Amino acid sequence: MTDPFTPTSKPDSDERLGGHQVCVVGAGYVGLTAAACLAHLGHNVTCVEASPHRLEVLRGGGIPIHEPGLADLVDEGVRNGRLRWAADVASGLGDAGIVLLCVGTPPRADGEPDLSQLADAGRQVARAASRDLVVVVKSTVPPGSCEAIELICADEADAGVTIRVASSPEFLRESRAVEDFLFPDRVVVGAEDLDVIDLVASLYPPASPVVRCDRRGAELVKYAANTFLAIKISFANEVAQLCDALGTNAMDVLDGVGSDSRIGRQFLKPGPGYGGSCLPKDVSGFVALGKSAGTWTSLACAAEEQNALARRSVAGRLELVIGPLRGKRIGLLGLAFKDGTDDVRDSPSMQIAKDLLAAGAVVCAYDPLAHGESAPVEVKRVTSPREVLTGAEAVVIGVDSPEYRNLDPIGVADLMSGDVVFDAAGVCDLDAWGRAGLNVYGVGRGTPMAFYPVVWAPLRWTVGAPVDSLD
Secondary structure: OOOOOOOOOOOOOHHHHOOOEEEEEOOOHHHHHHHHHHHHOOOEEEEEOOOHHHHHHHHOOOOOOOOOOHHHHHHHHHHOOOEEEEOOHHHHOOOOOEEEEOOOOOEOOOOOEOOHHHHHHHHHHHHHOOOOEEEEEOOOOOOOHHHHHHHHHHHHOOOOOOEEEEEOOOOOOOOOHHHHHHOOOOEEEEOOOHHHHHHHHOOOOOOOOEEEEOHHHHHHHHHHHHHHHHHHHHHHHHHHHHHHHHOOOHHHHHHHHHOOOOOOOOOOOOOOOOOOOOHHHHHHHHHHHHHHHOOOOHHHHHHHHHHHHHHHHHHHHHHHHHOOOOOOEEEEEOOOOOOOOOOOOOOHHHHHHHHHHHOOOEEEEEOOOOOHHHOOOOOEEOOOHHHHHOOOOEEEEOOOOHHHHOOOHHHHHHHOOOOEEEEOOOOOOHHHHHHOOOEEEEOOOOOHHHHHHHHHHHHHHHHOOOHHHHO
């Protein structure tokens, strides 16, 4: 596949790709990636960012987030004049015929998304519009939201201005957002008019697979896709719990399960649960959507319960191994919700840190990218794995990272004062770390006390006698 971080060849003229004038509202992970990639594809883009600090960073030649390859595309767009910045919609809309809304829709306490930012962005666009527009909602929203935004826009727009609203949800993975935009598995576009669907589809890379549907269907695709991934991750953790109880290795079991082409291996890996800005929010949104529609989303609810259990079990299992945690120095490798990003939103590792602190442990943590401001103030932040390991009575690996996979177990053992490693992310070679004198525990790797309950029941079933008669 083409290297997503190397600019592809440009069209000879704007007409080959349509050369649309586009306004992107919001310069977060979704908006900034969309703006830079659209400029790279030959469109003329103005990106609106309301935060003075973020706008200052962008105008100064930087980017306010960590995303591989994105800084280069932003620099390219600014240098060739296809990417510009604006502080508000009124100054950024210009001659744009297409507007992308990429603002936040955070969950409220009841799990329903807060659409106030989206509604406000729609109002601003409608008030500033002097010509007909197509507004594309890329934010994750419940079905019916695009219709509501269209009604809001109709109320705010000047007479004679028609604003049609389409849904084209984003499917960008943090740390691979540029690749996902330029080489998408699929592009989903939902609208009531075929010409709007074709117009929105023409924004994306040529030959992208396009799923065409109505707006409610497009809005639901994002929720359903992320909920399914969450269910798959939660299932892997449920299998891991069984493996711990039965004294066998979950990775062997899940490899056998994932070898079935109908199931696949992706996301079938036990760990500390899912996190980040998308999956938890979208699963809770899916559940809230079911409640509002009068349907019971039992699988999604079960995924949420299993995910909470996976997160909260780490500190408790560590305590079973080394005893009460109060006063013990515990090292934590990883704070972001996954490798390759600085995003700590809804991070399993952050929950592990909080649980360790609540148990009275002294927590020392390292993450190569995640900002320390989001960690609990009691967590001691350090700048290298070595500092985490030195003097640690136990170490928890919370993120699957090559940096942690490549640690020398002998060197780890020499630095630690204890010998317990809880590998929540599944990065350790058990044999190699064991030879170094370390006791490695993890998710779904069995426990020594699993023999009695597992063997006793089959013995009872085999001989057809009650368990008590075998005593």
